[in-house]
Amino acid sequence: MEDHAVWTVEESRAHDKTAQEMGVNLLSLMETAGARAAYYLLPELKGPGLIIAGKGHNGGDALVMARHVARYRDVQLLLPLGVPKFPGAEELLKVLQNYGAKIVAQDHMERAWNQVSWIVDGLFGTGFHGTVEDGFITQLWKRLSQTENVVYALDILSGIDANSGSYMLEPVYAHKTLTFGAAKWGHFGYPGSRFSGQLVILDIGLPDLGPSSGQWIDPSWAKAHIPPRDFYAHKYRRGRVAVIGGSASMPGAPVLAGLAALKTGAGLVELFVPSGIVHRVQAPTPLLVRGVGEGGNLVLRGEDIEALKRADVVIIGPGLGTGVSPALLETVITLGKPLVIDADALALLKEIAAGPLPEGTVLTPHSGEMARLLGITSDAVDAFRYQSVKQAVDRYRVCVVLKGPYSLVASERIFVNTANTPALATAGSGDVLSGVIAALLAGRYPKDVTEMTAFATYLHGWAGIHAERDQGPSVIATDIIAALGQAWNSIVCEEHPPMLPEHF
Ligand SMILES: NC(=O)C1=CN([C@@H]2O[C@H](COP(=O)(O)OP(=O)(O)OC[C@H]3O[C@@H](n4cnc5c(N)ncnc54)[C@H](O)[C@@H]3O)[C@@H](O)[C@H]2O)[C@@H](O)CC1
Ligand SMILES: Nc1ncnc2c1ncn2[C@@H]1O[C@H](COP(=O)(O)OP(=O)(O)O)[C@@H](O)[C@H]1O
Ligand SMILES: [K+]
Structure with missing residues (x-):
């Protein structure tokens, strides 16, 4: 497996698809991603936090992460676009509530915001494209751009195009981006690289598909x-x-x-x-x-x-x-x-x-x-x-x-x-x-x-x-x-x- 690969969105999807064809189901891919992100971050998550989850698989990673983190920290979950769409999402939501994570209603967002000290962005990942028309998301990102809380991004900060690095929302400076499988071109593009913070690549067991479109230079x-x-x-x-x-x-x-x-x-x-x-x-x-x-x-x-x-x-x-x-x-x-x-x-x-x-x-x-x-x-x-x-x-x-x-x-x-x-x-x-x-x-x-x-x-x-x-x-x-x-x-x-x- 290439250690320092950089992937396009298409390469990321090809890894996802091949893993599924090889018999790893989608929920277990998300389980690995969410769990790895949770246990990587837990040592630095101080106090209660807010996890924002979108409707796609990036949101799925966030739901899994919420369940694992809820064992150790107070976790509130915000679903600005409603319940995720993929099969199995309803069950994930039920289980994470059984583990103690609370779902925040949109009109209680302000209260939740004042109670937390860290925020995880699992709204959009590599599936993001185009511009953001949703007024609530725009407002949410404006709020996020003003927060003094530590922000972590799952896979890629929401609003960054993973192929180019262009960015469509209010400037939010993530402290870290936890990305899955490999870095994406958007992490190094402009202005995406400015907002990504420290990039952490988490191995989630995806199959090796040979040489990728590129690599970042590692000291070794x-x-x-x-x-x-x-x-x-x-x-x-x-x-x-x-x-x-x-x-x-x-x-x-x-x-x-x-x-x-x-x-x-x-x-x-x-x-x-x-x-x-x-x-x-x-x-x-x-x-x-x-x-x-x-x-x-x-x-x-x-x-x-x-x-x-x-x-x-x-x-x-x-x-x-x-x-x-x-x-x-x-x-x-x-x-x-x-x-x-x-x-x-x-x-x-x-x-x-x-x-x-x-x-x-x-x-x-x-x-x-x-x-x-x-x-x-x-x-x-x-x-x-x-x-x-x-x-x-x-x-x-x-x-x-x-x-x-x-x-x-x-x-x-x-x-x-x-x-x-x-x-x-x-x-x-x-x-x-x-x-x-x-x-x-x-x-x-x-x-x-x-x-x-x-x-x-x-x-x-x-x-x-x-x-x-x-x-x-x-x-x-x-x-x-x-x-x-x-x-x-x-x-x-x-x-x-x-x-x-x-x-x-
Ligand atoms: N590559 C891989 O092998 C893996 C990827 N996983 C996760 O899957 C993510 C990709 O998942 P998806 O393809 O479901 O995509 P996303 O979860 O990134 O987002 C897709 C959702 O966002 C919506 N959306 C896209 N652009 C929008 C816009 N401009 N305004 C409003 N809504 C918009 C789409 O309609 C769709 O509902 C990755 O970023 C990663 O977090 C992991 O679950 C594990 C494995
Ligand atoms: N902010 C920066 N971070 C990293 N490298 C930079 C930065 N700004 C400039 N560089 C590097 O410095 C060099 C500047 O080259 P160039 O713009 O051609 O300068 P000049 O024409 O004055 O010689 C390039 O290698 C570029 O990659
Ligand atoms: K994200």
Whole structure:
């Protein structure tokens, strides 16, 4: 059974259906889910509480949970949509009352509310879709958004679409989400991830259906994917990275990408920047710097192309600026080298004829760049991150990283980066990521490009976490580069990043 899977709603249903076909009836699936949630939570449930149950199977899990918790705590049950519809629900309701749980009438909700110290949301789970029209539910969620009680969500906070993470109700911040079988894409989408709190994955004995649509990165997975190093390596064999970028207004971006590549382990890094800015990038660093074209005009000559051919991976984009001809990208593509296409080079990609990109290429858009690539708005990208990254993979047939909190790294399968900190939201942080990715891809050992890129986002995330530990809120991109060494150590030690999903 895959340990760190992420499921779509359809995958979740397929597991449910297969379990039933194999002879596990629906009530016993709910029994396992509700009981596991109850016994996981009981140690932290202080005093009396309220459990909200909907009409579907998420509500069924809540009814089972209510019965188990009622053995130890005062439990009130609210059924805002009436008695659940599935066969056996009436019996579950009877039994939980025999165990001492009380059903609250809707007009007594306010009184119940004032008597409890925790609330469990079992209103909607993966079956939620569309918008909420029911006035009582809207009111209830408004009340919930103002509560000081601890809120727990069963499977997924009600109102979050489990495939996308879009959210349809008043903001409610769950302390924890107890999800069944595996995480869902909605737990990592926007704004769903904001409201989900700590994600706890409870194994409920569902059958193994093979590889899922994706996985979240776990420390043990990362440790197992640390790239090997040859004791006898020399700088030419550890991987050569070329960076094409820089402009009068952004001379630092290629330097950040280059230094990050060196710190990640590339043996040699050469920057290809406009001749007019060479004097501004020749800081005392081990980077090679080559002036290209006349003045600010970045045009590759024959000797530049020969030099580029020596690279294992070429980064194109950091600080490139606008006004560069798409022919530059076309020329670089014809080299056939694995590329990391970042920043302004992503805009050029939209303008060139869509031929196949070289094998091993990675695109690294943030939401705005992804929006331009797909011809949609960045709000639409944010609301459908899983779907957007899949669409970009379908169109460009290479690995695509959709950056931001919980970056998605996609090809046939999608990885979720779990090492996150807002300290990474600083100018140049994306340039650092492109350097980290390129260095890991340049190493001359057998590797899977998507896995290595996923590893790169995790390493970059850890560097941000360490930079923040050292610098508090004062992190800038060079601090992220400086913290890469500590980031490697965290991976070796299988340290857990903040808000890593837990599973039981
Ligand atoms: N995947 C699995 O294998 C298992 C899933 N289980 C639970 O089953 C849940 C899914 O159950 P269901 O498919 O019954 O779905 P839900 O319980 O999530 O909700 C379905 C109900 O909500 C209503 N609904 C949906 N959108 C609405 C909207 N916008 N406004 C008003 N009402 C709306 C539907 O009409 C239906 O009555 C999971 O989240 C999980 O909690 C567990 O019981 C155990 C096993
Ligand atoms: N709040 C956040 N949590 C986690 N990672 C973040 C957050 N904000 C930004 N990042 C990461 O920081 C990097 C920012 O990249 P980008 O937006 O391209 O920056 P720039 O263009 O300034 O270099 C990406 O890797 C992104 O995933
Ligand atoms: K729920």
